[in-house]
């Protein structure tokens with residue numbers, strides 16, 4: 001034990017090199033004496049420069065996480081750091097500075113992102129003005145460049161009601177980028193748009209990511225958006241449960257490139273793994289499973305002992321007496 005503890009002391013801290021690091025994040029809401037655990041020990045690491053999506057059923061905790069990352073809400077327990085800022089211990093002043101300088105936010109409701117009586121250009125310069133430190137001409141120049149980068153030159157002098165839904169969301173992205181934040185957070189930014197317009201909005205996120213290097217996290221129900229990014233993390237019951245990684249592979253024989261997507265289960269820091277419900281039910285896995293450590297993988301088998309087989313619903317299969325590779329000192333199977 002001592003040896004193990006000593007070797008762990010020498011290891012770098014969890015997520016030390018990530019731009020966003022959530023470690024066993026918990027958020028409990030209490031309404032009328034009833035507790036809701038919106039986040040139940042969520043782990044998430046996002047590297048600098050990533051463009052990734054968060055998906056999950058309604059009520060799984062996505063908005064709760066985004067509000068915490070945006071500095072609008074404070075977690076009940078756990079740890080959360082964004083660009084070196086500790087989201088649990090920031091005081092009101094630091095929180096204000098964090099929201100102004102470190103994160104940008106795009107909401108689903110287009111009306112929430114822009115001030116209706118300002119033009120697109122004025123909406124983009126406003127955050128710069130509030131932060132201060134730049135001359136008017138420099139602010140205008142930067143705002144014009146942002147609008148141009150997102151193909152919105154024609155919208156410069158229009159008010160939000162004179163813009164289409166997609167143009168409003170792209171302008172909202174420009175507003176969120178005004179103070180060159182490290183992270184851009186977007187909660188269902190294409191939720192109110194048709195698929196063609198949604199694609200243009202997604203292109204604007206990609207442009208921001210590629211041209212400015214901004215790290216972008218998008219919560220989405222939009223399958224098209226989720227499948228366009230390299231990494232999609234799924235949240236289930238207030239925890240990250242699985243993620244899909246996509247990469248381009250080149251066929252050695254034909255030289256043809258194709259996008260390959262693979263789904264991974266999350267292994268949390270306590271060694272817990274969420275197995276997909278369809279996998280466990282198809283093999284009748286309940287209550288306990290048998291683990292077997294092989295040189296390059298871990299086998300997970302249905303419990304076939306007398307009482308386990310009685311409980312499980314699975315059909316014929318492995319011998320329950322199969323030797324287990326799990327360390328007897330309680331070591332994790334991971």
Ligand SMILES: Nc1ncnc2c1ncn2[C@@H]1O[C@H](COP(=O)(O)OP(=O)(O)OP(=O)(O)O)[C@@H](O)[C@H]1O
Nearest residue numbers: 029031036038056057058059060061062063064065
């Ligand atoms: N302010 C609040 N007070 C009480 N409960 C809340 C509050 N905010 C969220 N919850 C609860 O926390 C859980 C997670 O909600 P959250 O809005 O984060 O889910 P979501 O995944 O964003 O859902 P959706 O996709 O529908 O927006 C839900 O059970 C919700 O009812």
